[in-house]
Amino acid sequence: MSTDRDVAALRERMHELSALRGAKDLLSWDQMTYMPPGGAHARGAHGSVIDRLLHERMVDPGLQRLLERLRTHADSLDPLVRDEVSVLTRDVELAARYPSALVAEVSAHGSACFEAWRVARERDDFGVVATLLERSLDLTHRLAACHPDAAHPADPFIDAADEGMSVALLQPLFTELREALVPMVDAVAERGEPRAVLPVHRSGEAQLALALRLAVDLGYDVWRGRQDLAPHPFATRIGHGDVRITSRVDATDLQETLFSTIHEAGHALYEQGLDDALDGTALASGVSAGVHESQSRLYENLVGRSRAFWRYALPHVQAAFPELAHLDVETAYRAVNRVRRSLIRTDADELTYNLHVIVRFDLELELLAGSVSVSDLPEAWAERYRRDLGVVPNGAADGVLQDLHWYGGAIPGHFQGYTIGNVLSVAFFDAARAALGDLDDQLAAGDFAPLRAWLREHVHAHGRRFRPLELAERVTGASLRVEPYLGYLRTKYLYDTAATDAVA
């Protein structure tokens, strides 16, 4: 009976937390899509207050006592509530390490830093944001100091985004990857080759409409979502029944619009696929950055960059863009899989992509360790690009300023998820293929429902009920390993003659 009352009290608290999170997510979505420039200052102030209110609620002693009582009666709890109590206990422990004032400071600084980064990037001038980035580093150290027990100062941030991961666990995996990828890139990439494009003449509107149509075919539900333009595409869950995607458009190249949309639709399918029973609980979101990215990359690469998908997609593309009528499936497949040494992570092909990520991961650790200073960062960046990717940025805009991730308050813990996601995307897709049989035929026929249903059942529906590594093991029957992923890349880029032709 008293447990019932405690569960009701938990629901009440989660109701308030969900509302504040929904408001914060909308403030962020709007800042990235529609907010006028003059609104930036107030938006930073507002977001910072909401972050502080959220944090105060998370560290409220009443919530901690409530969770303690519920843990004491764990056996009598509904399994869903038991899982929620477990996840929330971890969230509260993490939040409780940080003083609310520091959280508000990081949030307010993050907003100012983000706006300065926009200007810096536009002017191709790292100097505009360097001092703010030094303050971000300082704030990061202050946050790290709240984890005196951490083996590496970056570990708490990595663990917060990708539970169970650490520098010690990731560095060997990333080294194995880098050592395998650099020679693969040497074998297939043409130096200085221009990016392959699907050249189109019609408006961005027409591109967006086509991309959204494909996303809807993949299963994205626009009754419970919408598509907008954003210079840095993202997907976000504003609330149950409201999961939005954003797309980036290159007026002359359909690839940018298609793949940014399919990528974000992959994230959105995860959030739209959450079990309805999770609504309003602490379990109602994707479980980690890496698992989230596994879904976006699965749809972007394993589906969207497959021959089977292009059998389905090409007629739609050509109906919308008659200027592409000359394309056949094989030519389209080659165009969207061309490997080249490039400067921009988000434009990178599958083969070079992780090299971009690993550069950033390593530099984050070096910044935190002090072996690279903020003022040395552009030079260190150029050096790593020269070594790993064989290209050197022309300036800061296509170098150290290209990604927004370091310009939002605290520094590390953002990038590892991209590579974890790539590795998991292949593991999950292999498992789906084993279960679904003629998956390629289904994709070629535009029959995406079985794949979506399988992913929903095995990944999406659970939200945060299983921890990331536990979920991966349940779905794939194996621990996190890079070898199957490398095998996929080798098969696609080294052994597939057609593909090799395409990129040679």
Place this chain on the structure above:
Amino acid sequence: MSTDRDVAALRERMHELSALRGAKDLLSWDQMTYMPPGGAHARGAHGSVIDRLLHERMVDPGLQRLLERLRTHADSLDPLVRDEVSVLTRDVELAARYPSALVAEVSAHGSACFEAWRVARERDDFGVVATLLERSLDLTHRLAACHPDAAHPADPFIDAADEGMSVALLQPLFTELREALVPMVDAVAERGEPRAVLPVHRSGEAQLALALRLAVDLGYDVWRGRQDLAPHPFATRIGHGDVRITSRVDATDLQETLFSTIHEAGHALYEQGLDDALDGTALASGVSAGVHESQSRLYENLVGRSRAFWRYALPHVQAAFPELAHLDVETAYRAVNRVRRSLIRTDADELTYNLHVIVRFDLELELLAGSVSVSDLPEAWAERYRRDLGVVPNGAADGVLQDLHWYGGAIPGHFQGYTIGNVLSVAFFDAARAALGDLDDQLAAGDFAPLRAWLREHVHAHGRRFRPLELAERVTGASLRVEPYLGYLRTKYLYDTAATDAVA
């Protein structure tokens, strides 16, 4: 010294209140513009929590004690802070009358009711929303019961929107207006005449671009604002530096787009014209519904429906819409001022507009008094339209369901501001004309800066520093009277031969 500390504490509290209000305003803006249908349920829940958090902060005993201490030392306060303390004291007294749970209930019900209204209006079926409206009436009675001292149960709601106004003060003014307007409409309106349009063939995009260009010429700053589409146009201040307008587009008639945009730009000029020193204080908004509406109607009617304005606007209109090349200024002026007996308030001309408002005001009072029941409302509406306007709705969609105002939680207190605004718009414009001299020449030359500067100095900059009736008296040198407004209408519609021709 301790006063300094109290002022700092006040700033801190206002900072939090501003953030929560900004978040709530964005949640509302988004609900009216971009939110997908599936997001409605969560949005209602989130908005209701934010409303409750705002209310809890307003009624916090700590704030009440703080205000009391500041009032005790009023003489030593900066005049701005003194004014803020005074306004906030009134806000707190009003908020403290309502239990937080009731506030959250009204908010949650309002969101559900709003979504039901959308469906009801689409289906032209009052039945869809009737039960919810009965609940709104019940909630309104419960709110009214928190004001046992009110002379009329609607007075607290009217006073909250338009401080200093009451049923006793407004009824004689509205009666005087109605008795003058009905025969004027009889004299100039053609029964059954179709709405005059500015027929255009190009897209809504082109219409919106033109309308925004005119709004920018009027002074609307898009660095600190933006324009979006909304079925029910509104303007909103999300934060300092972020004041947005929305427009409604009729694909075949430029009038709808132009006047909805100019109207909302009038509201936005008010909010953008607030003195920067008010940012973050309780004074940072328009002072009342009626004064706000005076600015939107001043720009829509006194400026936008004047011959002088069309001398400036017509070349821009014709450059954007060559299909209107045959228009001359006089023909355009007549088209935008045609008087007709119509069913839809927002489409109404200046002469019939207030009759639409007075019907609603009277019906609100009758609902509250119980002399009209919710189920009788469509019939009572039709009867009043037959009597006052000489037309009868075809159904609920062009009758009792046309406006959203009654479908947002509580019922009365919304409509009187429209007529107060019309009356004040003429009083303010006359005062501006007296001060600015050749105002018509300025408008015809597209030189809108002097008018804007005058309004800013005398109305906009002050925010809530002067109470509505006090502000009106400071600006116009007279108390609120309908006679000058009626004089303006008589001159324009009865004595101006050209205009009379136009509508005969």
